Amino acid sequence: MQHTASSQNEREKDKKEQGTILSFLSPRKPPEKDHVKMGLQSQHTVGRVKAMKKMGQERQLKRTQQLQHGKPAKRQKTMTGNNAEKRCDEGTKTCPRCFVIKNGGAKKCAHDPTCRLNKQYYETDGGRLDKVEVLQRRLDTAMMARNNRPFEGMELHSSTIPKSQADVNKFFSQRKNVELPPSSKSSMKEASLEDQLSPFSVQALKERINRLMANCSVGMTNSSSVPKVIGAAIDALLETHKSITCGTEDNVLKIKDKRGKSYWEHQNYQRQFPPGTLGFTFPRDDKTKSPDHNYSQLEGVTIYLVRWELNLPGIQLICPECRKGELIHQKYDYKTSGFATPIIDISGVTSWACSMKYKCNNTARCDYRCKGNDGPLLAQLPAQFRNAYPVDPRYALSNKRHLSQTFTNVMDKLMITHGNGDQLAQLLSETRGDKHLDKEEEYYNQARDTGTTVTEPFPVYEDWIGQYSPSGKDLRDMKDVAAHSALISTGVSDKDRVCREIQSVGAKTTTCDDHTYAVLGNYRPEDIQNAKCAHSIGTETGEIASVVIVPSEEQTHYAHQAAQFSRRPNVCPKVHVSDICPRGTRIWNDIFSGCGITCRLGWFHYLQRITKTLVEDHELYRDAIRALQECLYYYDEGDLAAVMQQISAGNLGKVDGKVCPEENQLKRAKQYRQYVRVWSYKATVIQSKLAAWYRKFKDEYDDTIHADLFTGPTETAVEEQMKNAIWVEDILPKDDLYFSVKPGLMSKCKLPVFIGTRGAESKVEKGNHIMHHCSNGGTRRTLTDYTSSAGIALYNLRIRYRLHIGSLDPKLRKKIPTAFHRAPHYTNHLRLAFINNLAKEAGIIGNVHSRVEELPADNGERFFSEYLTQQLARESSGVLYDEKTKRCKCKDCSKIKNPYAKRRVGSIQTAHAGNISSLAGALICAEREKKNRINVTNLAPHPTIMIAPRQMQLPPQHYFLAPAQSAGRTTSPHQACYHQQRTMIQLDLAYERHLAYQQHFCQAFYKHPFPPYFQGTTIPSPVANPSKQQNLGPYTWLTRES
Incomplete structure (x- = not known):
């Protein structure tokens, strides 16, 4: 029973719900009209549509009044939250042209883009479309017009139009090429489109610079170091991104809004100045047209806008002073002080830099200020960004003229030999003058060829360069600072x-x-x-x-x-x-x-102690010098023979493909001595040769100058050097005296070069x-x-x-x-x-x-x-020296005894002198030998040249050496070898003189280790067979047997 009652209640609820839904969906009956009370006023009843229109007009009028007289904050907002722009067609803005027409006036201006009377109002949709879209629509319309053009004449192909065989042949025949005029060979529409869009085109730059030159700013007028045209160029470039701003406490660019002007200016800036590029070089103008007076001065000039947060957004500039704070931008130096940094190049072109000023934000501990092109700031940037500014950080001094890296690289090499800097300064000034003449000639020549009458001359040199080149003193200052500066990638000055x-x-x-x-x-x-x-x-x-x-x-x-x-x-x-x-x-x-x-x-000082006592103007001076040198050394037999063989074969001393002995006589010995090694004599041989040398030249008198070859100190000098002969002989093995260089593949003589x-x-x-x-x-x-x-x-x-x-x-x-x-x-x-x-x-x-x-x-x-x-x-400070060894006793030297060197095994044996006690005794022995001497003949082939030792060569530049001191002048111990005498190491090419004063000692040289008369013995008698030969070393001599 309970179950039946509950089901009945549910049925009743469903019927109620269905009735409610049906009543809602059923059409409603219109209200009944009261015909008694309805009168004439019903004629004026406003319908819903009319009422809404009237309400809209009232609200629009009220809003217009609010926009015109109210505050900007009360203006209508757009979807992005910005204020709506004012427009003439909406009544929120007054067209300047319409205002002049209505109220009268002589001002010439155009209708506002939002004014309906503007010619391009409908084409630009009331100014809502930019130039790119307008031009694109024009191109599309022209293209559609060409494509939709109906066929004409031979283009028509239809069965209804009768065609003759001539028409068919004409249609399929090859068409003649139509030559276009020179001005129509290239597509000008795309070029003109680019010119109209780019703010860096030649035409846009010319218009902007001419406008700025006509209305000079305060900075252009007051700046004395920057030419006006350069100031106009800087202002023209700065105008291209003047809307780009940053926060006052950071370097973050405000360019997030893609519909804002700053965003699009930054996009245009990055197209012209990609990251890692700071300079803009003005392109060359069309030379078939009339020259522009202002722009012709700027062709080829580069302007650097040094603002790192603009070129590299998000970069963090650490303070070089405190290394904790960040450098925050301030203003451009040209805008605040009218100063632009000239960058002088060796080519004569002067570039200019407009730099942003920065200040450290760590105001509690640091107040460092610098510019964007200062050396400390440039040095901390990576190389790929630092090289955007073409100046070495070591030479980038604040508020100074900068030198391009090309010029400083050359100056670093030349300053070593031109340390005064005056020649480099003069070179730089002359190259800038030559560049000015090139520009001047091009300007007037272009005007003449195009038939243009020049009303304003090209600027003179002083006005064109802006600032003079640095002087020699300025270059020395820069080089001195750069040499001691560690602002380099390696960190070492x-x-x-x-x-x-x-x-x-x-x-x-x-x-x-x-x-x-x-x-x-x-x-x-x-x-x-x-x-x-x-x-x-x-x-x-x-x-x-x-x-x-x-x-x-x-x-x-x-x-x-x-x-x-x-x-x-x-x-x-x-x-x-x-x-x-x-x-x-x-x-x-x-x-x-x-x-x-x-x-x-x-060897040099050993010989010089004797040669400084000789009379240099004597006719036998050079012969005596050559003979004196040959008292010390002799030539390697194998090397000498190899050189003579190559000379005979024509591989050395070749003139026009032929061997010319006369020409070989005139050649310097340097060409051949690099192929021949020399070995020094023993001390005793040197002593005997010196004695013979003195005996030969002691009585030589020159009738021209009326003087002897020897002076008073000569005898003492020779005697002293005979005692010092033990200090000039070689003590090292022959393998340690030379190392050889193999001949090259292109060498004709194929002889190794010996370096001593x-x-x-x-x-x-x-x-x-x-x-x-x-x-x-x-x-x-x-x-x-x-x-x-x-x-x-x-x-x-x-x-x-x-x-x-x-x-x-x-x-x-x-x-x-x-x-x-x-x-x-x-x-x-x-x-x-x-x-x-x-x-x-x-x-x-x-x-x-x-x-x-x-x-x-x-x-x-x-x-x-x-x-x-x-x-x-x-x-x-009172540092003492050892009285015996003369060594320094400072704290750094007191414990030094070459701890890194290793003691060599064995010791070098030194030669001992013979028993010659004086020059007089040697001369007595020489006279005794002269009495028993016989004629000795040299059977060795006579070489065409005389080869000087490789290790005795001196610098070829002798012009800085002064003449020898006069005879008898007292000098200090070292001035006796003052190095200011003219060198005497040059040898003559005659070999016969080499034998004249050497033959009478040949027996003593090659048979006995010590000359017999040095031992107090007598010279043995001649042998019975004087034709007997004996091999005695580098030459073969006829000798006597004892």
Whole structure:
């Protein structure tokens, strides 16, 4: 029963719900009209449509009044939340042209794009379409018109139109090519479209610059360092992105709104200035048209807009001072102070930079300010972005003229030999003048050819350049700052780098020390008041290992230098050559005691001690010099024969394909001496030859100058050098005296070139000559120290590179031209190592540069005037020196005893002199030999030339050497070898004279180790058979038997 009742209730509920739904869906009955009360007012009843229209008009009028007289905040908002723009067709904006027409006036202006009277109103949809869409619609309309054009004439093909066979043949015949005029060969619509759209087109730039030149801004008028046309160019470029702004406390660009003007300006900016590009170069104008006076001055000029957060959005500029804050942009320097940075190039073109000013936001601890093109800011940027501004950070000084990196690279090379900078400044000024003439000629020539009457002349030189080129003093200031600056990718300044490169020079066989005086001429006298000369140390390869300026020639003044040099791990010489030997050898023996070193006197100074006493104007002066040299050495027999064979074959001394003996006589010995080795005589042989030399030339009198060849000091000098003969003979094995270079594949003679290690002394002389030409001009002390050190480091590098080329396989050496065997490709090996590390970090396996010389750590050695300053400080502090060895006793030198050198096995045996006690005794023996002498004939072939020793060659530049001192003049110990006499190492080409004064000693030279009359014995009697021959070494002589 309960179940039946519940089901009945549910049925009743369903019926009620269905009734409600049906009543809702059933149509309603219209209300009944009261015909009694309805009257005439029903005629004026407003319907719903009319009421809504009337309400809309009232609201529109009210809204218009609010927009015109209300605040911007009350304006209607768009979907993006911005205020709606005012429009003339909506009544929210007044058209300027309509206002002038209505109220009267003479102002000429166009209708607003939103005005219905504008000619392009309907085409641009009331200004809502941009130029791109309008032009695209025009192109589409023209294209549709061409495609929808009905067929005409021969184009019609239908069965209803009768066609003749002639018409068919004409239709299928080949059509003639129609030549278009020159102006119609290219599609001009696309070009004109690009010109109209790009704000950087030539036409757009010309219009903008001419407008700015007609209405000069305050900055253009007040700026005296920037030409007006350059100021107009800067303003024209800045106008292209003037809407792009950043926050006041950060460098974030406000360009997120894609419908905003700043967004599209940034897009146009990035198309012209992609990331890593800051400069805009003005393109050349059409030269077939009339020249534009303002734009013709800008062609080829580059304007750099240095604003890093604009070119590289999101970049973080760390403060170079505190390294904690961030640099926040301020304003452009041209806008605030009317200053633009000129960038002067060696080509004569001057570029200009408009830079953003920055300030560190770490105001609590730092108030650093800089510009976007300052060196400290440029140095911290990666290379790919830093190179967008073409100035080396070391030369990017604030508020100064900048030099392009191309010019500074050239200046770095030339400043070493042109340290005064005046020649470089003059060169830069002349190239800018030449560029001005080129521009001027092009401007007037274009005007003449196009028939244009020029009303305004091209600017004069002063107005065109804006600022003069830097003077020699300015270049010296820039170079001095750049040399000591570490704003470089490697982080090591050039001054420290070249100093450490000199510290890396080592010695294995021979070292040499020498004094020079010409280097002091590179300094200003007030900078080195206490200096007297420079002391240099060289090695067997010719490299200069150390150069210091000392107060005097005393050993105590360069003892500290010698001790520092001995500490180098790659220094372990066997022989040391000194210019004052045999004096002063104890200090070198003590310093290099771990090497077992032996001191020797150089051939140059040994001969010079005699030649300085001769009369230079004597007719036999040169003969005496050649004869004196031959008292020291003889030539290798095999090498000499090989050279003579090649000369006979025409491979050496060849003129027009033929061997010309006369021409060979005129050639210098340098062409041949590189193929021949020389060996020194023993001490006793040298002594006997000197005695014979003195006897031969002692009575020579010149009737022209009425003077003898010898002067008063000559006898004493010869006697003294006979005692010193033991100090000039070779003590090293022959294998250590030379190393050979294999001939190249293109060599005709196929003879190896020998490079001697004995001639360290003459090589040091050449290095001294190079130092004399570094930084000449009396520059400041710091700059002279750098240029001199850089010159020596480059000189050493070229020597090492030449030796490397000589060690290459001839097949590899053939690829390198001979002219570049002394010209290395890279001079900064520290940068090569840096690039190798970068390549490895980038994923390269191995090194991209081979043979990279490792730069050692700074060992504390200082060179040139820096050593002089330290030396004077040590003396003033009371540093003592050892009285016997003359060694320095400072804290750095007291414990130095060459700990890196290894003692060699065995010792070098030194020769001992014979029992000649004086020159007089040698002359008595020579006279006794003369009585018993017989005629001796040389059966060896006479060579056409006389070959000088390879190791005795001196620098070919002798013009800086002064004449020899007058006879009898007293000199200091070192001035006796002052290096200012003209060199006497040049040899004559006559070989017969070589035999004239050598024959009478041939028996003693080659039969006995010591001449018999040196032993107190008598000369044996002649033999019965004088035709007997004996092989006596390099030549075959007829001798006597005892």
